[in-house]
Amino acid sequence: MDPTLEAISAEEYDRLTSLYGPLTDAVRDLIDATIRTDADENTLREARAAIAAVTDALRAGQLRTRPEVRIGADGRPVVWSNAVIGLRNPIAPPLTVNHDAPGRCWSEFSLGAAYEGPPGLVHGGVCALVLDHMLGEAASEGLTKPLFTGTITVRYLRGTPLGELRAEAEIDRAEAVKTFVRGHLSDASGITAEAEGVFVRPSWAREAS
Amino acid sequence: MDPTLEAISAEEYDRLTSLYGPLTDAVRDLIDATIRTDADENTLREARAAIAAVTDALRAGQLRTRPEVRIGADGRPVVWSNAVIGLRNPIAPPLTVNHDAPGRCWSEFSLGAAYEGPPGLVHGGVCALVLDHMLGEAASEGLTKPLFTGTITVRYLRGTPLGELRAEAEIDRAEAVKTFVRGHLSDASGITAEAEGVFVRPSWAREAS
Numbered sequence: 277m278d279p280t281l282e283a284i285s286a287e288e289y290d291r292l293t294s295l296y297g298p299l300t301d302a303v304r305d306l307i308d309a310t311i312r313t314d315a316d317e318n319t320l321r322e323a324r325a326a327i328a329a330v331t332d333a334l335r336a337g338q339l340r341t342r343p344e345v346r347i348g349a350d351g352r353p354v355v356w357s358n359a360v361i362g363l364r365n366p367i368a369p370p371l372t373v374n375h376d377a378p379g380r381c382w383s384e385f386s387l388g389a390a391y392e393g394p395p396g397l398v399h400g401g402v403c404a405l406v407l408d409h410m411l412g413e414a415a416s417e418g419l420t421k422p423l424f425t426g427t428i429t430v431r432y433l434r435g436t437p438l439g440e441l442r443a444e445a446e447i448d449r450a451e452a453v454k455t456f457v458r459g460h461l462s463d464a465s466g467i468t469a470e471a472e473g474v475f476v477r478p479s480w481a482r483e484a485s
Numbered sequence: 486m487d488p489t490l491e492a493i494s495a496e497e498y499d500r501l502t503s504l505y506g507p508l509t510d511a512v513r514d515l516i517d518a519t520i521r522t523d524a525d526e527n528t529l530r531e532a533r534a535a536i537a538a539v540t541d542a543l544r545a546g547q548l549r550t551r552p553e554v555r556i557g558a559d560g561r562p563v564v565w566s567n568a569v570i571g572l573r574n575p576i577a578p579p580l581t582v583n584h585d586a587p588g589r590c591w592s593e594f595s596l597g598a599a600y601e602g603p604p605g606l607v608h609g610g611v612c613a614l615v616l617d618h619m620l621g622e623a624a625s626e627g628l629t630k631p632l633f634t635g636t637i638t639v640r641y642l643r644g645t646p647l648g649e650l651r652a653e654a655e656i657d658r659a660e661a662v663k664t665f666v667r668g669h670l671s672d673a674s675g676i677t678a679e680a681e682g683v684f685v686r687p688s689w690a691r692e693a694s
Contacts, residue, residue, distance in 0.1 A: 295526060303512075303515060305536075307575045309544050310573065311565065311566045311574050313544065315542065319543065322542070323511075323539045324508045326539045330518075331515045331518045333531070334518040334532055335518050357520045359611050360602075360608065360610060362601075364519065365516075365520050365598075389566050390575075391568050392567060392568060399618070401568065401616070405611060408609050408639075409608070424641065425609045427640045429639075430636065431636050
């Protein structure tokens with residue numbers, strides 16, 4: 277299953293973002309309402325029917341069956357469906373990742389009820405998901421270099437509360453085909469979880485670089 | 486923010502599951518359609534308006550603002566919003582976790598477009614999310630023991646394809662307040678990622694046990 281590779285202009289990127297972004301945001305709101313509602317049985321039944329009708333309408337158009345990779349004007353892949361940063365993926369918070377130096381990045385974002393594990397706290401696995409992504413962004417310098425995650429270790433210092441959070445990641449060192457990256461997740465009171473990852477350049481990309 | 490603790494009967498559990506389950510499933514379908522649709526601009530605009538109307542209707546009822554923990558008839562917590570197993574959380578695949586022996590569990594589940602990282606593959610962080618949850622289930626014997634994740638390490642052997650997957654986890658050994666757990670994720674061709682975790686009994690739970 278080869279992805280479709282296609283370069284798009286900044287204008288096209290903006291057009292697609294304004295086309296799909298509001299729909300995806302609306303589904304994010306719906307996810308939150310679905311988890312938290314105390315509506316009566318009748319409202320729930322009507323909601324379900326209305327949602328099914330929207331799904332049918334969206335599926336009446338052709339559905340994307342092959343993964344799609346487009347390359348933006350800045351050389352970064354445009355990732356619609358990515359589970360952490362995908363602009364078209366309602367599951368993604370989404371994170372906006374800022375690269376402030378080569379091999380270093382940060383993101384500030386908010387995690388609501390959909391990301392809960394223990395009551396009131398972010399699921400430990402969601403912390404790992406976010407940290408894995410951020411470490412990968414740092415290692416690959418914004419997903420512009422082909423790299424696979426070899427290993428990631430997450431140390432939980434305390435529970436991460438739902439709400440406003442920040443994640444940072446930075447390349448520690450590189451040795452041959454391996455890149456070592458560190459990062460952490462924090463709330464207003466400080467670091468809640470730390471991570472270390474080893475990223476590996478795939479063999480097919482070694483000759484090319 | 487203390488969670489609400491409430492015990493519910495098996496009948497009440499079934500009633501709530503049949504009330505909220507179909508709505509949550511409908512939102513899961515909508516998430517997939519949102520990512521994959523190629524519908525025209527007009528359909529997207531109408532979809533967005535219809536979704537916003539449903540969200541408003543769900544929010545017109547009182548919204549749950551405090552985390553809720555209910556204890557089912559089998560002593561397991563009923564977790565509505567958990568990001569991996571929550572029956573009311575459209576972000577959760579959800580996993581149904583089977584405990585076949587004390588400290589050992591497995592789950593078979595499917596991950597679609599919403600869980601994508603590299604094209605056609607599960608996001609590495611989603612693998613970590615699932616493994617973190619499964620290790621925690623094994624360590625806590627089905628979330629019946631209070632435990633916090635200390636550390637988790639995930640080793641990626643190869644990319645995990647989207648589709649049908651299986652996860653397993655098992656307690657390796659216990660030492661004082663620490664429980665060591667191992668697990669893995671596999672597709673039809675074998676293991677794709679392995680994990681080790683150290684879980685710690687919180688100090689408030691040590692005297693009670």
